[in-house]
Structure formats: structure tokens, C-alpha cells
Amino acid sequence: MENKLKNPDLFTERELIALEFAEEMTMNSNNIPEELYSDMEAHFDEGEIIEIASVIGAFNYFNKFNNALKTEITK
Numbered sequence: 001m002e003n004k005l006k007n008p009d010l011f012t013e014r015e016l017i018a019l020e021f022a023e024e025m026t027m028n029s030n031n032i033p034e035e036l037y038s039d040m041e042a043h044f045d046e047g048e049i050i051e052i053a054s055v056i057g058a059f060n061y062f063n064k065f066n067n068a069l070k071t072e073i074t075k
Helices: 013-031 034-043 046-068
Strands: none
Touching (some): 013 046, 034 046
């Protein structure tokens, strides 16, 4: 797993795998590597994987929606 985080030591292995899954799902959802999915299955049960994917998908939607409408960030 290639780590792009500035401070990967702040995360557990489980969290790093979930973060990598989030990045792959965001950037390349049609081609999640089998190795990454196997890593997800080793650390999360099926329900957890579905929940993680759902949250990632929802936030990707919100970001694209807000970007398209040029929504200003509230303070």
C-alpha cells in the first residue's frame, strides 16, 4: 500500500486501509484493486464495508453537488 499521508503514524493499520479504500473509491471506483478489497475484508466485516462505502459515496455526492453549484463554505 502506497501511503500518501503526511503523518501515517497517527493512524492504525485498519484506519489506513479504510483511507486507502476511500481514495480508490473516490478516484477509481470502477477498478478497486483485489488486494485492497482483500485487505478491507481482513479488517472489516461485510456490514462495516458497506457502511464505509456508503459514507464515502454520500460525501463524494455532497462534494460534487456543492462544487457544481459553487456553494460557499460556511464558517
